[in-house]
Amino acid sequence: MKENEKKYGAAEECPITLAIQVIGGKWKPIIIWGLISGPKRFGEIHRNIAGMSLKVLSRQLKDLESDGIIIRTSYGEVPPRVEYSLSGKGKSLILIMESLSTWSKENIKQATA
Amino acid sequence: MKENEKKYGAAEECPITLAIQVIGGKWKPIIIWGLISGPKRFGEIHRNIAGMSLKVLSRQLKDLESDGIIIRTSYGEVPPRVEYSLSGKGKSLILIMESLSTWSKENIKQATA
DNA sequence: TGTACTACTGACAAATAAGTTACTTTTGCA
DNA sequence: TGCAAAAGTAACTTATTTGTCAGTAGTACA
Numbered sequence: 001m002k003e004n005e006k007k008y009g010a011a012e013e014c015p016i017t018l019a020i021q022v023i024g025g026k027w028k029p030i031i032i033w034g035l036i037s038g039p040k041r042f043g044e045i046h047r048n049i050a051g052m053s054l055k056v057l058s059r060q061l062k063d064l065e066s067d068g069i070i071i072r073t074s075y076g077e078v079p080p081r082v083e084y085s086l087s088g089k090g091k092s093l094i095l096i097m098e099s100l101s102t103w104s105k106e107n108i109k110q111a112t113a
Numbered sequence: 114m115k116e117n118e119k120k121y122g123a124a125e126e127c128p129i130t131l132a133i134q135v136i137g138g139k140w141k142p143i144i145i146w147g148l149i150s151g152p153k154r155f156g157e158i159h160r161n162i163a164g165m166s167l168k169v170l171s172r173q174l175k176d177l178e179s180d181g182i183i184i185r186t187s188y189g190e191v192p193p194r195v196e197y198s199l200s201g202k203g204k205s206l207i208l209i210m211e212s213l214s215t216w217s218k219e220n221i222k223q224a225t226a
Numbered sequence: 227t228g229t230a231c232t233a234c235t236g237a238c239a240a241a242t243a244a245g246t247t248a249c250t251t252t253t254g255c256a
Numbered sequence: 257t258g259c260a261a262a263a264g265t266a267a268c269t270t271a272t273t274t275g276t277c278a279g280t281a282g283t284a285c286a
Contacts, residue, residue: 010164015217016142016210024137029129051123078283079232089220096212097129104128107202155263166245191253192261
């Protein structure tokens with residue numbers, strides 16, 4: 001079967017859908033964006049993002065880590081200190097996210113406050 | 114307040130999150146992708162995408178239309194004939210979607226069948 | 227002994243998204 | 257008379273995501 005004769009395929013096979021599963025979700029882009037400037041601690045990320053609960057942050061960090069986008073570093077201290085940073089794979093997303101952001105600002109009317 | 118001093122902001126203000134709301138969703142990328150080659154009829158889109166229900170297609174087309182990504186053209190015939198095509202805004206997404214697709218193929222292990 | 231610090235986790239509820247099945251509309255054709 | 261075509265919609269059910277609230281662990285300090 002030649003490439004251009006294929007059906008577009010089911011959602012599970014669509015690379016774009018897969019990518020959006022990884023970087024999509026209500027808070028993930030904001031989390032990634034915040035890590036561009038360097039590693040951050042859990043509480044620091046939480047404080048920087050208004051309205052996101054601890055539970056959700058914890059979950060999304062875990063997802064991002066298991067997808068290889070971010071790296072979790074735990075220093076065995078007490079009280080605990082854990083830092084999150086972008087992996088190479090995560091950094092490779094920055095350009096795409098920037099174009100997505102530009103496109104969005106040009107084409108989507110942001111909600112007015 | 115200077116740009117780089119801002120908090121990353123709530124999800125509703127994040128341009129990337131907004132963009133993903135528009136092109137995300139289980140089937141939207143596939144729908145958009147399928148329209149790149151030209152206008153398609155409702156039933157044609159449905160037949161081309163395995164596993165997506167009519168209901169969901171109908172809803173996503175409506176969303177994409179109201180976000181200005183696609184254009185719905187109804188020819189007043191019986192039986193009905195309706196065509197969907199990419200708008201300028203929709204076409205402006207193609208490059209971004211291609212880079213997302215490339216990134217995905219390079220960085221996400223696709224589910225093995 | 228009691229409280230603070232930090233980074234979580236568990237049980238559960240609420241909100242969204244996706245999926246299923248049956249039904250509608252209008253006109254031509256057998 | 258009654259079915260076929262095409263493009264949907266209505267009423268639900270199910271699944272997935274988010275969000276809430278309380279609780280845990282280990283050490284320092286008053």
